[in-house]
Amino acid sequence: MNGGGAPAILVLGGSGFVGRALCERLVRQYRGGARLTVATRRIGHAQALQPLPGLTLRQADVHEDAQLAALLNGQDIVVNLIAILQGDEAAFERVHVALPRRLAGLCEGQTRLIHVSALGVAADAPSRYLRSKARGEAALREARPATSTLLRPSVIFGRDDRFLNLFAALQRGLPLLPLAGADARFQPVWVEDVAEALARCCADASRCAGQTFELAGPREWSLAELVRLAGRASGHPRPILPLPAALGWLQALALECLPGEPLMSRDNLASMRVPNVATGALPGLAALGITAQDVEAIAPGYLRGGATRLDRWRARH
Template sequence: MTRTSPLFDSLVTVFGGSGFIGNYVAQSLLERGARLRIASRHPEHSHSLKPLANLGQLQFARCDITNEESVAAALHGATHVVNLVGAFSGDLEKLMGEAPGTMARIARQNGARAFVHVSAIGVDASSPTTYARGKAIGEERVREEFPEATILRPSIVFGKDDNFLNMFGQLIQLMPVLPVFGPEAELQLTYVDDVAEAIAVALEHPETHGGHVYELGGPERLTMMEINRRIAAAQGRKRRFVAMSDSLSSLFASLPGTPMSKDQWTLLKPGSTVSGEHRTYADLGIEPRPLGLFLDKWMVRYRKQGRFGLDNVRSDQQAT
């Protein structure tokens, strides 16, 4: 814990804080000595954070972000606010569009010093996907209600316990031949700890970062085909990858029970890279870390014989 951070002893409400990114944001803020309130539909999902907090440093609030009274209760006394809410199901324009505006308005009325809204690369009010439209509406509502808010647009976020690398890791472990959807789509995968650090820095210095949009992309531009091949190599497995056409990819995403929704496919197709039109990690003083620093270690669990096969796993003779 550092007493030198401007966040020390401040009360930070994190909406959607019980999710994947929220876990890392919470750790970053707790290390800075902030008092943290996790506001979520299922705050019990973040109870694993308890050992990281000092007495009285961590609080959990069950919150319905579509209910103004619930939002107001979660914001009571908060000096800093983070919105991490994102979803691919439900009323997305209400959850990711209108609700952030309510958060921002109440935060401003309560005198909050900083508001960080986490959006996504590719937001577009005219997009055919409800996800991109919802995120675009959310940014607009937040700016209207809290003009000094910082808006962060990360690319696809990766981490040891994400739903992206691990989904492909499991498929590659099990299947000798795999289809690749959007094989040429370029992504700048961004490390979850770097995103958490960006949020913390923006909260610490709203006088510098408030009122600006930041696109957060990792240092590598990788196609979906390259990502799949890297995962297979990290597992020490020989796999055949088949590039799928856009028409087949769209058809697959339209089927029920598939791991990729139609919205996710539509968002994936153009890729997810920084546009060059907004501020980036560099403007936050952060050097983003590449996937290659972590992938070999994280794929151990998917290797043949796991840790017991480490000596031979990267050998072509031993690859399966």
């Protein structure tokens, strides 16, 4: 650790959904004495983090070796949250495989790497997303088996999520919701539980090194059940029409053809063929001393609206 006290922590992807929750948690954990660096492609994307004490924003392209090496210099812990849900093979390779491999090669010998992967990863998984995540894990295990920690979350929910909020919004505007992959299985995990798990891995990086944790909520849900929950909680429940596999594939193909980021891709649909649930063969949240919160207890509070998490932070400080 550099200079004693709080470790120097670099968060890649810190301006995202999980990253914002993690940065707040780390500031609390180190009682305002955190030494956090958040790398972002554009400073404007991370402006909401600026009120957090001890946090430095640095604009950088993490896919460029010189800039990445400069970010890594002097860091005790690196948390990699960078991921994409959609893209072609080259995009998944660049983000999920090449970046972890470059991190492993550029980090100093004792720097701890904490990498967020996903449940269901496998070299022979049916989707590019899951296969690329598996290759990224393999790259870290091969290069830094003793100094890397892997976390595999299920789908992550929380106030700013793009999952339950999306299905709530769709039900506000549609009389009927055609749903591909309605029977897909998930074990949703609260973003605050994920942030706490990451923070505890930072606090005890040596003990967690070399381990893989499965981060999942207390019970399994089908996609249809989660969509119904989003509708009820937001006050706009709608009938759900489960689509057969062929029609679901055609729906995903049609959504891919629309401008902007699609709501669903064929690769997303392929990922849902693998249950997004904990295997139980690896340690989970309980091994980190965390009691997982259930989506049914948390989601109604934010799907009905209210202040954002950073609004509450500003009100307290």
